[in-house]
Amino acid sequence: MSIAQNVAHYLQEIGSGNPFGEKITLVAATKTRTADEINEAIAAGITDIGENKVQEFRDKYALVHGANRHFIGHLQTNKVKYLIGKTLLIQSLDRDELLNELDVRSQRAGVVTDVLIEVNIGSELSKSGYPLSEAYAAYERAHARQGVRVRGFMAMLPLSQDTVLLGALADQMRALYERARAQDDDICHLSMGMSGDWRLCVAHGANMIRIGTALFGARAYPAP
Numbered sequence: 116m117s118i119a120q121n122v123a124h125y126l127q128e129i130g131s132g133n134p135f136g137e138k139i140t141l142v143a144a145t146k147t148r149t150a151d152e153i154n155e156a157i158a159a160g161i162t163d164i165g166e167n168k169v170q171e172f173r174d175k176y177a178l179v180h181g182a183n184r185h186f187i188g189h190l191q192t193n194k195v196k197y198l199i200g201k202t203l204l205i206q207s208l209d210r211d212e213l214l215n216e217l218d219v220r221s222q223r224a225g226v227v228t229d230v231l232i233e234v235n236i237g238s239e240l241s242k243s244g245y246p247l248s249e250a251y252a253a254y255e256r257a258h259a260r261q262g263v264r265v266r267g268f269m270a271m272l273p274l275s276q277d278t279v280l281l282g283a284l285a286d287q288m289r290a291l292y293e294r295a296r297a298q299d300d301d302i303c304h305l306s307m308g309m310s311g312d313w314r315l316c317v318a319h320g321a322n323m324i325r326i327g328t329a330l331f332g333a334r335a336y337p338a339p
């Protein structure tokens with residue numbers, strides 16, 4: 116199947132929304148993809164794209180047209196300056212040091228940067244994000260800053276076949292999202308779900324999914 120066919124298929128499949136009656140935003144995860152491939156996906160209806168690496172974000176910035184830009188990967192503080200004013204959403208606010216840098220740089224530039232609080236929902240050493248137990252307090256600290264605006268939460272579920280466990284973790288994310296949304300109208304995104312687990316995530320309340328492989332095919336990483 117071509118990229119365009121995959122995009123059409125996905126847009127149709129998510130068109131009915133999630134069980135909470137919310138529209139689902141499909142973010143194409145574009146790491147390792149060429150600008151041509153990304154533009155093909157946009158021409159087929161993709162409205163939002165997410166990069167993982169600042170270098171790739173910058174390299175493709177002027178070559179890709181007509182989509183909202185997300186940053187979805189681990190973000191080093193010394194690279195924040197390259198993203199300020201260029202993103203719809205930075206989905207990977209995973210530590211206070213990064214919050215501080217985003218806040219200071221955004222205020223200096225006279226912009227407000229929209230962010231999601233990243234949660235390490237599976238408590239995995241290999242993943243970044245606030246522990247679930249600290250995530251609400253992290254949200255409150257970010258909410259108090261003038262330079263950022265929290266729009267919700269992001270998580271990556273662990274790699275597991277245990278759908279009961281995964282469903283329970285996704286439910287915990289949805290509960291966190293609901294708790295913040297109950298008193299903050301800016302909260303509107305629960306970003307959770309990749310090629311392998313997005314159906315489960317949507318069934319448990321995700322309203323934003325980040326899909327790479329299923330749209331573009333398997334990634335071929337250059338040798339390290």
Ligand SMILES: *Cc1c(COP(=O)(O)O)cnc(C)c1O
Nearest residue numbers: 144167187309310325326327328
């Ligand atoms: C690569 C990536 C995705 C998409 O993963 P696929 O399995 O290729 O769909 C989603 N979120 C993040 C943060 C990613 O880095």
